[in-house]
Amino acid sequence: MTNVLASRSFRGPAADEAIEAVHNHLDSLWLDVPFVGDMDQMTFTTAVIESASNIVQHAEPVGQDPVELGVDIEVQPALLQARVSAYNAKPPFGPMTPGSPDEDAESGRGLALIEALVTTVTFERQDGTNTWVLTRTSQHD
């Protein structure tokens, strides 16, 4: 049984405003769980924003309806988990493995950064929804 200590959820159009809203949710979430260390807060926030931005920038609608972004974040005693979803979206295009861009490249670092920041990244696709599940094993005792 999971023991959720705090959580936040967002769902809305996959647009610029969503990124700021999700970031504000994260900032407010950390105020509820001050025992989560600064490093965990910083890394997890970065990974969630990277994933959500990836959806806003790249997800394409599968039908008439626009893509929506969904973010559900849970803090458990020793685990941070986020489900970052693209609703009404086509399956991701192209390789989902991190690239190794040249040092003067201006994009292509997001996936590698996410993998470096969290403990596990898994991908699910169901009924037109792409979901990235990010977990980080919390460093606090």
Added chain:
Amino acid sequence: MEFSYEVKDSYAEVKADGRLNMVSAPKLREFVTDVIASGSNRIVVNLENTAFMDSSGLGALIGCLKAARQAGGDLRIAAVQPQVKMVLQLTSMDKVLTSYGSAEEAFGND
């Protein structure tokens, strides 16, 4: 995110206060491009009040660095905060974007 700049003796200091994310990254690029176009090719981006940067923000800084070098100058960053430092280290871009303790130090020895 709010941008401002000030032309000093030997460089222009750009401040980027707030979150440097996919929303503000193109605006930073545009802002710095305008500063370079106005005649400053030695740019210090003061990140003292930049609490957050993601890979989009990093890409914008790299774009600005290239623009400054193409104009015959350079771009350096100063007063990097912990989250930005983490992103620079994890992407190994701390070797490309030279970081200084303060804006004054960035071109201090040139």
